Amino acid sequence: MSRNEEGKAEPQATLRVASGIPSPMTHDSRPTTRATHVAVIGGGITGLTAALRLAQRGCRVTLWERGESLGGQANAFPVAGTAIERFYHHLFQSDRDIVALAEEIGIGDRLLWLPSNVGYFADGRIWPLNGALDLLRLGFLPMKDRLRVGLVTVYLQRVRDWKRFEAVTAAAWLRRALGSRAYDRTFGAQLRAKFGRYHDQVAMVWFWGKIWLRTTSRRSPLEGERLGYFQGSFNVLIDALAQTARDAGAELMTGDGPRELKPRDRGGWNVVLDSGVVAVDAVVVTTPSPVLARLVPDLPEAYRQKLGGLEYEAAVVALLQLTHPLSDIYWLNVADDDLPFTGVIEQTNFIPPEEYGGKRFVxxxxxxxxxxxxxxxxxxKLIDAYVPFLKRINPEFSRSWIEQAWVFRERSAQPIIPLHYGERIPDHRTGLPGLYLANTTQIYPEDRGTNYSVRLGNQIAEIVAGDLAGEPART
Ligand SMILES: Cc1cc2nc3c(=O)[nH]c(=O)nc-3n(C[C@H](O)[C@H](O)[C@H](O)COP(=O)(O)OP(=O)(O)OC[C@H]3O[C@@H](n4cnc5c(N)ncnc54)[C@H](O)[C@@H]3O)c2cc1C
Incomplete structure (x- = not known):
């Protein structure tokens, strides 16, 4: 398996087949007479949404995606007669921007809302965790701690004023609220799982956002949580979004990306590709921040420093195709530190195995x-390192259950959210006229996710189109 510059594994050529999107370097041959030409760099959900919106606003748009298929981190590849994401994906009911987009592009009926099934792996066993009663049964914690965890969760669900959480780390706030023992076995374990060596630097805002999202994801407190998924994978969204953008006149190029972005003497930008130079009026970069810093060596120093001051956590995800179910839980958080992975996400306990020809995916x-x-x-080697621990999840597990295995890596998986993050977010306007940034580091106070990439794509298109039309800047 090859790995791209950001450390992301590229599944072999099969990806091209799965998504029904054009093979590398295909062009939309529609002639365009539009005056203003905008380049979009990166064909994830942010870039595709921005391309659609800019084209709908009358710009000529060319999007370049370096990978061989569109969709970025949400992309799926073909398995078992259908497709599955390289990185597990679902939606929350609070994800309104992506739901509205799905309706608009004609795939609203493919969005399923299915019951979630969450568990916790601690002290060598699975503890279901789907509501207050399950919390009270978490036998690896003393009853006093279970009650504290419940009370703190209820309290956080009611807080609306997240600004006060900008100045305190999640580790400090939660340790104080829960006590060290409960913190270390529950929310502390989750913070360590998500942020590794940065776990005690992450602001409480991030944690509040996670709790709040899940709360607003229930239609009523009595109803169990339902999560969203596109029947046939997130490629259903990606393909429809790409097609709608093409129908609006956008050109979407895959398998290519710029070597450099250079300001032109009389305004506008040159997109420098291996195959030649394309002159445009404006550029929207939707890649991780280090890519922008590399593509534009002459960024204003203050902006460059802002970009450099932000860090991302990386992700490694192994996907196994199994003959048998591993457990009956969809989303299993692992609290036992000696396991080499921190989440076990069994797709076929969320989407029925019948959708995958009876195969199980974990x-x-x-x-x-x-x-x-x-x-x-x-x-x-990674699979070899993981496999012995699957017996801990299910003592009956046997290596012979594994029919296929894949490993995917993403260098810029999760922006790290330190204290006072609001002040550290780089502006969409880079300080160089006509050059814009729209990426996951600018999603705040919510945690990054496809819904917020749609919102970001909508917002950046509005900003760029407004600037090009000479409208006064709104901040
Ligand atoms: C493990 C994991 C699980 C996740 N689970 C969920 C989930 O359950 N629900 C959810 O909503 N979200 C989830 N997400 C997050 C979600 O996938 C991302 O936040 C979202 O897809 C980001 O979209 P984006 O377009 O901003 O960035 P990306 O998807 O990263 O897109 C950026 C694109 O830029 C391209 N690129 C980079 N350099 C260049 C270059 N030089 N030239 C051209 N192109 C370039 C990249 O190839 C990439 O396609 C998950 C992410 C991960 C890693």
Whole structure:
């Protein structure tokens, strides 16, 4: 399996087949007479949404995606007669922007809302965790701690004023609220799982956002949680979004990306590709921030420093195709520190195995720093390191259950949200006329996710189109 510059594994050529999107370097041949030409760099959900909106606003749009298929982190590849995401994906009911987009582009009926099924792996066993009663049964914690966890959760569900959480770390706030023992076994374990060596630097805003999202994801407190999924995978959204953008006149290029972005003497930008130079009026970069810093060596120093001041956690995700179910839980958080992965996400306990020809699919997830050995270890070695621990999840597990295995890596998986993050977010306007940034580091106070990429794509298109039309800047 090859790995791209950001450390992201590219599944072999099969990806092209799965998504029904054009093969590398295909062009939409529609002639365009539009005056203003905008380049979009990156064909994830943000870039595709921005391309659609800019084209709808009358701009000529060319999007370049370096990977061989569109969709970025949400992209799916073909398995068992259908497709599955490289990185597990679902939606919350609070994800309104992506739901509205799905309706608009004609795939609203493909969005299913299915019951979630969450569990916790601690002290060597699975504890279901789907509501207050399950919380009271968490036998690996003393009853006093279970009650504290419940009370703190209810309290956080009611807080609306998140600004007060900008100045305190989640570790400090939660440790104080829960006591060290309960913190270490519950929310502390989750913070360590998501942020590795940064776990005690993350602001409480991030944690509040997670709790709040899940609360607003229930239609009523009595109803169990339902999560959203596109029947046929997130490629259903990606393909329809790409097609709608093309229908609006956008050109979407895959398998290519700029080497450099250079300001032109008389305004506008040159997109420097291996195959030639394309002159445009404006550029929207939707890649991770280090890519922008590399593409534009002459960024204003203050802006460059802002970009450099933000860090991302990386992710390694192994996906197993199994003959048997591993457990009956969809989303299993792992609290036992000696397991090498921190999440077990069994897709076929969310989407029925019948959708996958009866096969079972399980993701083994770990967020880590890019200098962690798992980030560069050969795929087979990583699977070898993980497999013995699957017996802990299900003592009957046997290696013979594994029919296929894949490993996917993403260098810029999760922006790290330190204290006072609101002041550290780089502006969409980079300080160089006509050059814009729209990426996951600018999603706040919510945690990054496809819904917020849609929102970001909508917002950046409005900003760029407004600037090009000479409208006064709104901040
Ligand atoms: C493990 C994991 C699980 C997740 N689970 C969920 C979930 O359950 N629900 C959810 O909503 N979200 C989830 N997300 C997050 C979600 O996928 C992302 O937040 C979202 O897809 C980001 O979209 P984006 O377009 O901003 O960025 P990306 O998807 O990263 O897109 C950026 C694109 O830029 C391209 N690129 C980079 N450099 C260049 C270059 N030089 N030239 C051209 N192109 C370039 C990249 O190839 C990429 O396609 C998950 C993410 C991960 C890693």
């Amino acid at each position: 993701y083994l997830s770990k967020y880590l720093e890019p200098d962690h050995p798992y980030f560069t270890m050969p795929d087979e």
